Amino acid sequence: xxxxxxxxxxxxxxxxxxxxxxxxxxxxxxxxxxxxxxxxxxxxxxxxxxxxxxxxxxxxxxxxxxxxxxxxxxxxxxxxxxxxxxxxxxxxxxxxxxxxxxxxxxxxxxxxxxxxxxxxxxxxxxxxxxxxxxxxxxxxxxxxxxxxxxxxxxxxxxxxxxxxxxxxxxxxxxxxxxxxxxxxxxxxxxxxxxxxxxxxxxxxxxxxxxxxxxxxxxxxxxxxxxxxxxxxxxxxxxxxxxxxxxxxxxxxxxxxxxxxxxxxxxxxxxxxxxxxxxxxxxxxx
Numbered sequence: 001x002x003x004x005x006x007x008x009x010x011x012x013x014x015x016x017x018x019x020x021x022x023x024x025x026x027x028x029x030x031x032x033x034x035x036x037x038x039x040x041x042x043x044x045x046x047x048x049x050x051x052x053x054x055x056x057x058x059x060x061x062x063x064x065x066x067x068x069x070x071x072x073x074x075x076x077x078x079x080x081x082x083x084x085x086x087x088x089x090x091x092x093x094x095x096x097x098x099x100x101x102x103x104x105x106x107x108x109x110x111x112x113x114x115x116x117x118x119x120x121x122x123x124x125x126x127x128x129x130x131x132x133x134x135x136x137x138x139x140x141x142x143x144x145x146x147x148x149x150x151x152x153x154x155x156x157x158x159x160x161x162x163x164x165x166x167x168x169x170x171x172x173x174x175x176x177x178x179x180x181x182x183x184x185x186x187x188x189x190x191x192x193x194x195x196x197x198x199x200x201x202x203x204x205x206x207x208x209x210x211x212x213x214x215x216x217x218x219x220x221x222x223x224x225x226x227x228x229x230x231x232x233x234x235x236x237x238x239x240x241x242x243x244x245x246x247x248x249x250x251x252x253x254x255x256x257x258x259x260x261x262x263x264x265x266x267x268x269x270x271x272x273x274x275x276x277x278x279x280x281x282x283x284x285x
Contacts, residue, residue: 031200031252039199043192044260050188051078051264057123057181061116064170067106076271077101083268095121115167125218126160127182131190132214138207141243189217196256205245209253212239216254232258 055078059069069077080101081094099113133153137146164175193213197206216235233254240250 031248032255034200035196035252035256036199039195040256040260043195043199043256044264046188046192046195047257047260048264050185050192051082053181053188054078054120054124054185057178057185058116058120060174060178060181061120061171062102064174065108065112065116067102067108079265079268080271081268082265083272086262086265112169115169116171119164119167119171121221122163123160123178123182124185125221126156126163127179127186128214128217130156130183131186132211135207135211135214139211139243142211186214186217190214192260193253193257196253196260199256200249200252202246202249202253205243208239208243208245209250212236212243212245212250213253213257215239 052075055075058078059071059074062069077098081098083094084097085094095117099110099117102108102113103110130153133149133156136142137149160179161172161175164172190210190213193210194206197203197209202209212235216232216239219235220232233251236250236254237247239245240247
């Protein structure tokens, strides 16, 4: 175990301790028991849909590097990456494994595959920020700062194009389509979160929960803990205090989303028994 992994384990433990310290565990468990299963199924379906859209976006980005996967290959590879994100330190380890499989199968250069994979992540983060800026002015405590949202949205569009241009290759050709797909991914996950909020009977403050969820998704993407453990829950805990929503229900939303995403990602285990992830090796010589 290297020092980075050890540090992430320590940070994960500290974050979980902070979350548990800031809530009433019995009330949290009671809240989880009250969750309506029908709405949780709704949330699961929308989360799966978001991942399918995300896989389509990734395949479109790969196409700019002349790597063409069938829909079945692409979904297997994407779910395999999600599975390894659960097991390996940090939240982006599965991406590294996908890069290795693609390098072996297509003899593609690491630099270009890394650029594509990084852009896939950055595009998702930008869409998260844009959605957050769109929704934030609807929250009373944030309404005085509406101009920040407007400025942020105006700046985000040319910034997104600049990121694609700086990434090189033919990526700029798919900027519009993949940007729309990124927004669709995050919207689907937002709808999934809305289902979790409804399952806990918190429909009146769905907007506050939605904004906190978007912020927590950005935090969860950072490779600070093991598999993002506790990062989303801590963001919900602190956000609940700022936006005056129920602390236990806020953490319950984060925890239920974590359980759903973990269960869906774990399904990738069925593809882990194939040494090349279902990719057919291509000889370009």
